[in-house]
Amino acid sequence: MQAKITVTETWLRKHRHLYDGATRHPFIRSIRDGNINISAFKTWLGQDYIFVRAFVPFVASVLTKAYKGSDDGNGDVEVILGGVAALHDEISWFKKEAFKWGVQLSSIVPQKANQEYCRFLESLIGPEVEYTVAAVAFWAIETIYQQSFAHCLEDDSKTPPELKETCQRWGNESFGEYCNSLRNIVDRQLEKASDDVITKAEATLLRVLEHEVDFWNMSHGRT
Numbered sequence: 001m002q003a004k005i006t007v008t009e010t011w012l013r014k015h016r017h018l019y020d021g022a023t024r025h026p027f028i029r030s031i032r033d034g035n036i037n038i039s040a041f042k043t044w045l046g047q048d049y050i051f052v053r054a055f056v057p058f059v060a061s062v063l064t065k066a067y068k069g070s071d072d073g074n075g076d077v078e079v080i081l082g083g084v085a086a087l088h089d090e091i092s093w094f095k096k097e098a099f100k101w102g103v104q105l106s107s108i109v110p111q112k113a114n115q116e117y118c119r120f121l122e123s124l125i126g127p128e129v130e131y132t133v134a135a136v137a138f139w140a141i142e143t144i145y146q147q148s149f150a151h152c153l154e155d156d157s158k159t160p161p162e163l164k165e166t167c168q169r170w171g172n173e174s175f176g177e178y179c180n181s182l183r184n185i186v187d188r189q190l191e192k193a194s195d196d197v198i199t200k201a202e203a204t205l206l207r208v209l210e211h212e213v214d215f216w217n218m219s220h221g222r223t
């Protein structure tokens with residue numbers, strides 16, 4: 001018997017071009033090819049620290065929605081709670097890494113693409129945004145990083161040794177499994193969602209892809 005094609009699979013096929021644009025961006029390719037400009041990397045590091053701080057309340061809101069809105073016989077809350085715990089480690093990691101690279105986090109000013117992305121996250125926090133829609137954003141945001149950095153760890157990559165740890169942070173297998181768990185949550189929700197929610201969720205996925213591309217562009221010095 002053939003496996004059923006899930007909604008996320010349909011979307012990823014339909015929006016492959018945009019998805020590849022986010023996960024195979026020139027910034028990521030430059031890490032993978034070993035010719036990353038270190039000042040671009042430092043820009044990314046400082047800006048991403050600001051993004052991750054704004055990401056925490058968004059993920060907390062997804063957790064609340066999971067608690068209130070899913071049947072949760074499926075353990076959504078535990079999976080998302082794992083994500084919150086990982087973010088705690090992520091923030092400590094950014095501080096340690098910034099120190100290593102001489103990036104002064106307290107003096108970083110968020111750039112336009114970052115501000116807009118953080119504003120978008122905030123727009124998804126309120127109770128009027130359905131759990132399914134917010135969960136799609138969450139899944140996409142985490143998965144783009146996982147896929148991007150895993151690409152830099154493939155056998156034929158020339159990622160500089162000093163950036164391997166960064167790539168491992170999101171490109172590792174267990175982060176990949178966590179992203180798969182988020183994808184299962186999303187597909188389960190989408191199975192029972194109304195057409196209206198499915199339409200909103202797909203539009204949200206597209207917005208995330210665009211914001212991620214803009215974020216890489218900003219880090220790469222293209223804005």
Ligand SMILES: Cc1ncc(CN)c(N)n1
Binds near residue numbers: 141145
């Ligand atoms: C911009 C961005 N997107 C995703 C992630 C993964 N949490 C991140 N740290 N920053």
